[in-house]
Amino acid sequence: MTLRIQTERLVLDRLVAADAPALSAQRSDPAIGAFQGWAQPYSVEAATSLIASAGGPLPPGKDDAAVQLAIRQPDGTLVGDLMVGPWPGGAHAVEIGITVGVSFQGRGYATEAVRAIAGHLFAGDIQKLIAYVATGNAASLRVFDRIGFRREGLLRDSYRLANGELVDEVVFGLTRSDWSRPAHDFDIIAFDADDTLWQSEDGFHHAERRFVELVAPHVSTGIDVKAALTAVERKNLHVLGYGVKAFGLSMVEAAITLSDGTIPAPVIAQLVEIARAMLTEPVHLLADVPEVLEAVGKTHRIVLITKGDLVHQSAKIETSGLAHHFSDIEIVMEKDAATYSRIITRLGVPPSRFCMVGNSVRSDILPVLALGASAVHVPYPLLWDLEEAPADHGRQFAELESLSQLPAWLTASTTAPSE
Ligand SMILES: [Mg+2]
Numbered sequence: 001m002t003l004r005i006q007t008e009r010l011v012l013d014r015l016v017a018a019d020a021p022a023l024s025a026q027r028s029d030p031a032i033g034a035f036q037g038w039a040q041p042y043s044v045e046a047a048t049s050l051i052a053s054a055g056g057p058l059p060p061g062k063d064d065a066a067v068q069l070a071i072r073q074p075d076g077t078l079v080g081d082l083m084v085g086p087w088p089g090g091a092h093a094v095e096i097g098i099t100v101g102v103s104f105q106g107r108g109y110a111t112e113a114v115r116a117i118a119g120h121l122f123a124g125d126i127q128k129l130i131a132y133v134a135t136g137n138a139a140s141l142r143v144f145d146r147i148g149f150r151r152e153g154l155l156r157d158s159y160r161l162a163n164g165e166l167v168d169e170v171v172f173g174l175t176r177s178d179w180s181r182p183a184h185d186f187d188i189i190a191f192d193a194d195d196t197l198w199q200s201e202d203g204f205h206h207a208e209r210r211f212v213e214l215v216a217p218h219v220s221t222g223i224d225v226k227a228a229l230t231a232v233e234r235k236n237l238h239v240l241g242y243g244v245k246a247f248g249l250s251m252v253e254a255a256i257t258l259s260d261g262t263i264p265a266p267v268i269a270q271l272v273e274i275a276r277a278m279l280t281e282p283v284h285l286l287a288d289v290p291e292v293l294e295a296v297g298k299t300h301r302i303v304l305i306t307k308g309d310l311v312h313q314s315a316k317i318e319t320s321g322l323a324h325h326f327s328d329i330e331i332v333m334e335k336d337a338a339t340y341s342r343i344i345t346r347l348g349v350p351p352s353r354f355c356m357v358g359n360s361v362r363s364d365i366l367p368v369l370a371l372g373a374s375a376v377h378v379p380y381p382l383l384w385d386l387e388e389a390p391a392d393h394g395r396q397f398a399e400l401e402s403l404s405q406l407p408a409w410l411t412a413s414t415t416a417p418s419e
Contacts, residue, residue, distance in 0.1 A: 003058060003069070007116045010109060012082060015051045015070045022078040023047040026101040035134040036099075039162050059094045059126050060086045071100070071113045079104045082113055084121070093128040094121065098143075110143045118147070122179050131172040132158065144172040145350040146372065148179070152348075186374065186410070187349045189296050191326075192358030193306035193313070196403070197293075198320060199284040201382035204247065207274050211251050214267050218259040229254045230385045237386065241333055243309030248275025279312055283320045286380075288404040293325040295407040303328040305343065305356070307335050307363065335363040337370045344373065357406060361389035369395050378403050 005012040015023065026032060027042035038046075054068030066085035072078055080100035087093035096117060100110045118129055131149065133140045145151075149172035158169040194200035212225045219225055232254040233247065240246035251271045255263045296302055304326045306313050313331045317323050328347065332339050344354050351373040358364025359380040366389060368375040377399040400409060 005116050005120050007112050009073070010079065010112055010116070011072045011074060012069050012113060012116055012120075013072065014055060015068050015081065017048060017051060019070055019078055020044050020047040020051060023051070023081065026078070026080065026099065029102050031102045032099060033162065035137045035140070035161075035167070037159050037161060054083075059084060059091075059121055059124065061091045062086045062088060066095075069117070071098075071109065079109055080113070082117055084117065087128075087130060092126065093130055094126055095130045095132070097131060098140075105139065110140070111146055114143060114147055118174060118179060122176050127176050129174045132169040133172060135168045135170055141170060144174075146352070147174065148181075148350050148352060149174045150178065150348060150350070151345070185353070186355045187301060187353040188303060188347055188355070189300045189406075189410070190303045190305050190343075190354065190356045191293075192356070192360065192364045193304055193316070194308070195359040195380035195382070196286070196357065196364070196378060197289050197304075197322060198286060198316065201380065201384055203278050203281060204384060205382055207247070207251075207278060210274055211255070211271065214270055215255045215258060215263065218255075218263050218267070223258060225254075225258060228258055232257070234386055241309070242307050243312055244275055244278045245309050245312070247278075248272060251275065279315075283316050285320065285322075286403065288402070290322065292403050292406055293322060296410065297325050299410070301327050303330065303343075303347065305330045305332065305335070305340075307332050335360075335367060337367040340367050340373070341371055344371065355410075357403070359383070360387045361393070362387050365389075365397055366393055366395060369397060374398075376400060376406065376409065378406075 003013055021044055024042050024044040024047040027036070027038060027047065028040050030040065033040045050068060053065055056064045056067055058067045058069075060067055064086050066083050069082045069084065070078055071080045071082055078101070080098065083095070083097040085095040085097070087095055096114065098110050098114060100113075121129065129149070131144055132155065133144060135141075135154070151170050152173040153171040155169045155171060157166040160166055191197060208226055208229065211229055216225050229251065233250045236246060236250050236253070240249060248271070251274070252268055255268060255271060293302065302325055304317065306317075308331070310331055317329060323329065330343055332343075340356070344351055347354070351371045354368075355374040355376060356364050356368040357376045357378060359378055360383070361377060365375040365377050375397050377397055379399065398409060398413075400406060
């Protein structure tokens with residue numbers, strides 16, 4: 001039976017004998033061979049015999065040969081090939097694999113072709129697609145992440161390259177129910193902690209006011225004591241990191257510097273005491289937080305991602321009484337795109353299934369959106385100067401007045417028609 005799957009820019013159909021020279025040329029490219037087990041150059045004879053053996057039923061039953069489809073531009077030019085192979089575990093699943101010629105890479109063709117074959121196979125009786133991707137093949141990992149495959153495991157020393165090197169592979173799986181879910185049906189809701197779940201900036205603002213009261217009498221007039229403290233904090237950020245201990249050291253440093261070394265020791269002692277009091281201050285939860293976590297936790301896996309000092313953040317989590325809601329708790333040094341990417345990968349979900357909730361556009365929203373994940377901004381009335389986001393970030397995202405609106409927002413975004 002003739003097979004022809006048309007997408008926006010591509011056609012998927014059967015490879016024919018006339019494709020052998022083009023297939024041979026593509027598979028002989030060293031950049032393609034870097035993640036493949038076949039010997040190079042890949043001869044026209046090898047391509048001819050692959051094409052001859054790959055014309056069986058689609059989808060293949062568990063004892064059938066793998067089917068090898070052509071990925072073409074509308075004028076027939078071969079872009080690459082797509083394998084649909086039998087799954088030894090049963091006919092309900094198939095393995096897929098894709099190769100796109102080097103000169104056609106970087107245009108989203110692989111994503112478009114895999115989406116097309118997934119739609120075709122799920123319209124039939126197939127329940128699951130499985131794919132194996134070498135851990136070093138970043139472009140291909142992104143294709144399967146983007147489509148919504150889950151990372152189900154890691155196969156170490158999974159196959160041998162032609163040069164003898166052993167390669168690890170990520171096992172990707174996409175089930176029929178994964179495929180039919182709306183685009184914004186999140187698997188994981190991640191929460192920021194400070195000023196999202198509990199008060200934090202109030203304590204810092206209070207301490208800054210005390211700092212100005214205590215230090216200003218020892219500083220020449222005309223100096224903005226508060227601004228000078230922030231400048232010291234900014235300078236120290238890459239050495240001291242975030243949190244109360246870093247703030248305490250910056251207060252001491254700023255007091256000594258601003259007073260030209262004349263600050264009395266009892267004032268230094270008071271600054272140290274302010275930091276100590278902040279570290280032992282009980283956690284003040286924001287309104288409705290336990291109820292919201294309870295509600296969201298019924299329908300989603302929820303995790304906590306907070307940055308700052310390990311000892312203090314751990315103590316706050318411990319005494320908040322909230323820890324049991326979270327499957328994972330991450331205390332990180334910096335909330336940037338690299339950190340979020342590492343966490344999302346470790347959690348085993350594609351970015352499209354991950355949503356971050358937090359009060360800082362700079363730390364909780366922008367780096368998450370940059371990865372193709374989602375984020376919801378719940379502003380807090382106070383924001384630390386160093387958390388100010390660039391005004392021209394140009395990003396659109398949801399903003400809620402309070403955390404109590406989150407369960408309804410999640411329901412609405414899940415049932416909204418996806419694009
Ligand atoms: Mg925060």
